[in-house]
Amino acid sequence: MSLPATYRALVCPEYGQPLTLTTRPTPGAVPGSAVVKVLSALVDPSEKHRLLLNKRNPHFSQEPPFIPGNCAVGRVAALANDATSLQVGQLVLLECFVRGRDDPDAQALRGVYEGHTPSGKRLTHQEDLWRDGFWAEYARVPLESCWRLDEKALLGSVEQGGLGYKISDIPFLAKHAVAYGAFRAIDLKAGETIIISPATGSHSGAAVQVASAMGARVIAVGRNADTLRRLSESNARVHGVSLTGDVEEDVRRLSQFGTIDAFMDYTPASLKSPLHLRACVLAVKSYGRGVLTGFPFGEFSLPYGLMIGKNLSIRASYMYQAEDLRGLIKLAERGLLKLGESSGAEVIDGYTLEQHDEAISKADEHQAWGRQVSLQPFKE
Ligand SMILES: NC(=O)c1ccc[n+]([C@@H]2O[C@H](COP(=O)([O-])OP(=O)(O)OC[C@H]3O[C@@H](n4cnc5c(N)ncnc54)[C@H](OP(=O)(O)O)[C@@H]3O)[C@@H](O)[C@H]2O)c1
Structure with missing residues (x-):
């Protein structure tokens, strides 16, 4: 050539x-x-x-x-x-x-x-x-x-x-890569349950696909019923949930699926602070993990003592590592990630x-x- x-x-x-x-x-x-x-x-x-x-x-x-x-x-x-x-x-x-x-x-x-x-x-x-x-x-x-x-x-x-x-x-694989990098950062495993909030955006919807392809069960949070339906129809183990903003009620809705191992926050840049982070922190199990992957540019507060008491690990994740891309491409080539x-x-x-x-x-x-x-x- x-x-x-x-x-x-x-x-x-x-x-x-x-x-x-x-x-x-x-x-x-x-x-x-x-x-x-x-x-x-x-x-x-x-x-x-x-x-x-x-x-x-x-x-x-x-x-x-x-x-x-x-x-x-x-x-x-x-x-x-x-x-x-x-x-x-x-x-x-x-x-x-x-x-x-x-x-x-x-x-x-x-x-x-x-x-x-x-x-x-x-x-x-x-x-x-x-x-x-x-x-x-x-x-x-x-x-x-x-x-x-x-x-x-x-x-x-x-x-x-x-x-x-x-x-x-x-080309959409490049969006999946951001989620895969974040899931690897918190060591998401097959069979675990993860909340993705919100789950209906371009990147966050891609995250639902990746978590499902990795064998996790996904609690997909959003307001957009049509997108949640499409995500759960085309990916295994995905449950769409709408939250209210009332933390107590939201924890109840998230907890209906049993033990929650991890959460991912994918709040978009159009919002100042994370959408449902407090409910996620309350709903996740002791020794649970959380990953912040969105881009709200404001600040926020969290229940410090509770997070210590629950031994939570929370980390931020930006983009991915080379190893993540190689692993993600294999998931797609083997037909696990559609x-x-x-x-x-x-x-x-x-x-x-x-x-x-x-x-x-x-x-x-x-x-x-x-x-x-x-x-x-x-x-x-
Ligand atoms: N960490 C990284 O390395 C990395 C890499 C790439 C991108 N990002 C960032 O990730 C963020 C998310 O990306 P994206 O492509 O998924 O964003 P997006 O397409 O803009 O997603 C918007 C999402 O936010 C929800 N939303 C918007 N306003 C809301 C509100 N007022 N109340 C409740 N939900 C609301 C939408 O829900 P509805 O469907 O209900 O409207 C939808 O789920 C972006 O800020 C992007 O910059 C991070």
Whole structure:
């Protein structure tokens, strides 16, 4: 596969301004990198708000101009000489989390967030390296973030023993990865019961799928009865529950399923403080665990003495580790974690880079878990 001299990409010139379709010189595979031909790139339901309507978000943004797009799947088109086992043509998952090679604590989300430390910012401020996301025909990625996929298992036909997925079913794995990282951080085990609150957002719905695929029973909290129904119909051991805000009543509702081993809080950034954290802390068993994975930017209080008395372990979890991604991909390749329409989601694909406005509006129509919209920079 030879690289063309130029490639096309969607560029965010400034927050609040329309994206521009730009032609740029195609990057080469500098040492430590691969250049990947992008076949399908996810359009997040929040992109419209993050890129086009909002001013720069003080908590979560990156210095423009940059190419958006944080999850994709593609085929390796060029490799640096120091690649040891990847091959040109290999199908790979692309995700946005980059870490400093000389300092793994220097972190950024390419195309999304430049990180909160000066060392993290250096990763996205180098114009030609890792600042751009995947709404483009080609992307250069670090070799260690080029996650190889078993194409035969994922895309092969069911008659031939494959899972029969289409290419646009795969990028959503990058959302599953955040949940898998958080569950591994609290050592969630098969057979355990976990509360996920709320459970109907784009990431939190993905968390319900992952916990179920890992063999846990899920108490999925939400107001959106339709999404809860779809999640419980398409995933094993999922029970939808609506909570009232009255802590005593909420603990009663959560406890109807028996012992609760763990909870995950996935409160969105639109809220100042965690939604039902107190009820989760009260409902979880002694020696139970909790993981905070959402992004409310306010502060909150918790019953200190009770948490000590119950010997609770509560931790925060941001993104994931390399080992998490490898494990998650295996869950999908073995058919335990379902992707695309077989997971109960609606997958709307086929949008070209020119049709980005249409794709962004389509994704924005349905903020809850259950719709996956993608751009297809290249169709095979
Ligand atoms: N830890 C990490 O590494 C990491 C990585 C990626 C994302 N995140 C963060 O995780 C958070 C959640 O992501 P997401 O994609 O799931 O968010 P989302 O799609 O915005 O989800 C919104 C969820 O919050 C619920 N909700 C919103 N307002 C509510 C209210 N007033 N009362 C009750 N429920 C309410 C919604 O319930 P209804 O369906 O009832 O409206 C839905 O379940 C985001 O803030 C995101 O930034 C964290």
